[in-house]
Amino acid sequence: MKILVAIANHGTKNAAYLQRLLQAYRSLPFEVRLVVLSDLPKDLGPDVEVVVGAPTRDPWSLPFGHKAIFAEQADRYDLFIYSEDDTLINQRNIEAFQRVSEVLPEDRLAGFMRYEVEPGGKRTFSTVHSHFHWVPSSLEAYGGLVFASFTNEHSACYLLLRRHLQQAIRSGGFLVPPHSERYDLLVTAATDPYTQCGFKKVVCVSELEDFVLHHLPNQYLGRMGLDEEDFSRQVSALLNLNSRPGEREELFTTQTNLYQSLGSRNYYEPCRQDILQHLPGRTGRVLSIGCGWAATEKELLDRGYQVAGIPLDAVIGACARARGIETTPPGFEAALQSLVGETFDLILISEVLQFLPDPAGLLAQCASLLAPGGLLTGSVANFDYLGIWRLVLEGKIPWECVRSFDRAGVHFSNRRKVVRWFKAAGYPRLRLFWTLEERNRSRAKVAGGLLNRLFASHLVFQAAGPGSGGR
Numbered sequence: 001m002k003i004l005v006a007i008a009n010h011g012t013k014n015a016a017y018l019q020r021l022l023q024a025y026r027s028l029p030f031e032v033r034l035v036v037l038s039d040l041p042k043d044l045g046p047d048v049e050v051v052v053g054a055p056t057r058d059p060w061s062l063p064f065g066h067k068a069i070f071a072e073q074a075d076r077y078d079l080f081i082y083s084e085d086d087t088l089i090n091q092r093n094i095e096a097f098q099r100v101s102e103v104l105p106e107d108r109l110a111g112f113m114r115y116e117v118e119p120g121g122k123r124t125f126s127t128v129h130s131h132f133h134w135v136p137s138s139l140e141a142y143g144g145l146v147f148a149s150f151t152n153e154h155s156a157c158y159l160l161l162r163r164h165l166q167q168a169i170r171s172g173g174f175l176v177p178p179h180s181e182r183y184d185l186l187v188t189a190a191t192d193p194y195t196q197c198g199f200k201k202v203v204c205v206s207e208l209e210d211f212v213l214h215h216l217p218n219q220y221l222g223r224m225g226l227d228e229e230d231f232s233r234q235v236s237a238l239l240n241l242n243s244r245p246g247e248r249e250e251l252f253t254t255q256t257n258l259y260q261s262l263g264s265r266n267y268y269e270p271c272r273q274d275i276l277q278h279l280p281g282r283t284g285r286v287l288s289i290g291c292g293w294a295a296t297e298k299e300l301l302d303r304g305y306q307v308a309g310i311p312l313d314a315v316i317g318a319c320a321r322a323r324g325i326e327t328t329p330p331g332f333e334a335a336l337q338s339l340v341g342e343t344f345d346l347i348l349i350s351e352v353l354q355f356l357p358d359p360a361g362l363l364a365q366c367a368s369l370l371a372p373g374g375l376l377t378g379s380v381a382n383f384d385y386l387g388i389w390r391l392v393l394e395g396k397i398p399w400e401c402v403r404s405f406d407r408a409g410v411h412f413s414n415r416r417k418v419v420r421w422f423k424a425a426g427y428p429r430l431r432l433f434w435t436l437e438e439r440n441r442s443r444a445k446v447a448g449g450l451l452n453r454l455f456a457s458h459l460v461f462q463a464a465g466p467g468s469g470g471r
Contacts, residue, residue, distance in 0.1 A: 001030045003094075004077040006066035008037045008189070009085040010059070017086040017216045022048060028091055033077070036085075037065045061178035063189035071175055074165050082190065083157035087114060088214045096210030097159045103143030109164060109199040110147075112155040112211050116218040116225060126215055127152050128226035131255055131264035134234060134315045136241055136248035136330075138202070146206040146242050151255060153191045153201050154183060155213060160193065168197035182260060205238050226268065230293065230319045237318035249331035250313045251290060252355045257409040259396040262388075263381050265351055267316050271295040272350055274435040275379055275460050284345025287369060289362070290352035291327065294320035297348070301325065305346070310335040336365065343371040349378035351458075353421065354413040357405060363425035370465035376427070377462045379435065383412035386454040415453060418461055426466040433460040 005025050009018050018036070022044065025032050034048045039062055042050050051069070054062040066082050073080075079098070083089060093112065100110045113127040132152035140147050160168065168174040173196030180188050182195065194201040204211050226234075241248055254265035269292050276299060283304040288297050291309030293316055301307045301324050308326040311317030317327040328335040347366050353359040366376055391397045401408035411417060415432060422430045434456035 001079060002077045003028070003030050003032045003079045003081060004035070004070065004073055005032060005081045005083075006035045006037060006069055007083055007085050008063035008066070008186075009042075010039055010062060014085045014217070018044070020216060021083070021085060021088060024088060024090055028094070030094075035066070035069060037062055056178055058178065058185065060185040063186060064178040066189070067175055067192075070160075070165060071169055074162065074169060078162055080160045080162075080165050081157065084186070084190065086216045087156040088216055089157060089159075092210055093213065094159070096204070096207065098161070100143075100145060100147075100204050100207075101161055101164075103145065104147070104202070105142070106167070107198060107200055108140075108142075108147070108202050109193060110159075110211065111150075111153070111194070111201040111203055112157065112213050113150065113203060113208075114155050114213050114215040115228075116215050116221055118218075118221055123228045123231075124221055124225040125212075125228070125231045126220045126225040127155060128231060128234075129224045129268060130266055131261060133254070133267045133313070134238055136238070136250065136313050136315055139238065139242050139245075139248065140202065141242065145204055146239060147202040148205050148238050149200065149202055153194045154187045156187075156190055156215070157213070158190055158193050164193070164199070168193050168199070171197040173197040184260075205235050208235055230322070233318040233322055234315050237315045241314060247314050247330060249334070251310065251330060251332065251335075252312075252352070253409060254312060254355060255409065257407065258401060259391055262391070262397070263354075263383070263410050265290075265292075265312070265355060267292045267312060269293075269295060269350065271299045272379065274433070274458065275348070275350065275377055276300070278431075278433060278460065278462055279346070279377065280375070282345075284374075285343070285371070286346045286348060287339070287344040288325070288348040288350070289366070290349060291320050291325065292316055294323045294325045296350060297325045298323040300346075300348075308339075308344075332362075339369060342369065343374070344369055345371050345374045347374070347376045347378075349376065351379060351381065353378070353418075354380045354383075354411045355409075359411065359421045360424035363421060363427065367426065367466045372465075374465050375462060376465065377460070379458045379460045380413040380418060381410075382414060382434070382453065382456045382459045384414040384453045385457060388412075413459070415459060418459060422461070422463055427463040428466060429464045431462045433462075434458075435460055 036050050055064050070080050097110050115123040115125045135149045138149035193199050256263045286305045286307045288309040291311045297307045309320050310328050314330045328338045402412050434452040435458035436456050
């Protein structure tokens with residue numbers, strides 16, 4: 001097999017990682033041509049071709065230079081590998097890619113996920129963070145193997161067989177100028193085959209160890225990524241869903257259509273102390289609607305509450321159950337049906353209302369689930385935030401998105417809209433609190449609180465049930 005490898009390498013910071021990659025490729029039992037795209041001349045050995053210079057004046061367009069190289073050699077190699085200079089691909093990964101490519105349909109492309117290694121040897125999967133998640137409805141089986149899509153298409157690399165590359169070129173989406181839309185320039189260079197060329201990236205979850213790659217710097221440890229235990233729980237949940245198609249529903253669409261998916265729902269939301277600090281001291285039964293990995297719910301459990309959750313989907317629900325949270329079936333209809341006749345002292349709705357076409361409708365449904373004297377609490381993103389309006393004025397968020405839920409995939413939620421939703425749902429009393437991040441508190445304080453709506457990231461709400469009158 002003949003392989004053409006192109007590696008993007010800025011500066012000298014990652015020189016040691018680059019050498020590890022080059023050595024790994026040199027050790028392969030295949031005929032390998034090595035090309036390094038660089039912003040400055042480098043001597044990497046007689047077997048490495050160094051191509052100096054970015055396609056445009058923007059230095060971050062450098063990775064796009066590999067596309068023309070691949071296209072020129074499209075008929076001369078069997079496999080094409082593009083990667084950043086710190087992501088290690090080994091023989092096992094290459095052979096697994098070849099193997100599954102034989103059973104996948106023409107419009108499916110096997111992809112990878114990245115991990116990092118803690119000092120003690122545990123792995124953290126840096127691909128899994130923020131709003132990125134497995135798509136339960138994407139589960140497919142081919143040749144006895146199970147595949148699923150993960151919404152983060154970036155793994156700092158891709159592999160293409162000759163037929164894949166030729167198909168990508170024919171699509172018209174491969175040989176394009178450097179660009180950035182959903183991802184920045186560096187990431188876009190590694191994701192264009194999936195986002196522009198007609199391929200759907202799928203990960204083989206039934207043989208996942210063959211499709212994970214080490215991100216050598218381990219630079220995201222403690223800052224980003226999902227630990228191996230929770231990652232394994234998610235994969236096990238996916239494999240279980242393969243035989244249960246009726247449980248693959250997602251609660252709502254959690255990713256927005258805004259610039260770089262701004263405002264999308266965080267599946268790994270940290271414990272929301274800004275919500276919890278306003279709760280009364282008593283405990284009771286809690287229902288969390290839109291439960292992610294359940295950091296806030298676990299805190300409530302530790303405080304003595306009994307907590308149940310309607311998960312965002314059955315996969316993230318596995319993480320919630322591991323934290324002691326009882327979960328309902330995924331999907332509003334099935335979940336609410338399973339709760340008929342039950343009541344709760346507290347209903348938590350964190351970062352949900354802005355994603356629903358009819359927020360007031362859900363609030364009205366929640367009223368029947370509240371026990372006498374119960375409270376409904378939660379939060380929405382504050383789209384009056386100064387940073388949001390800066391993106392609007394710069395044209396990165398079109399004005400149509402501000403006005404249209406369908407266009408944006410999210411309501412531009414603010415104080416006025418939250419008040420309107422609760423009023424329409426019949427709640428007699430509503431309290432609102434601004435959530436100010438540390439860096440913005442001093443700015444808001446200078447303005448005496450009058451400009452909180454411009455500096456607050458979220459708006460926390462707390463409401464008594466419609467049957468409570470003015471209490």
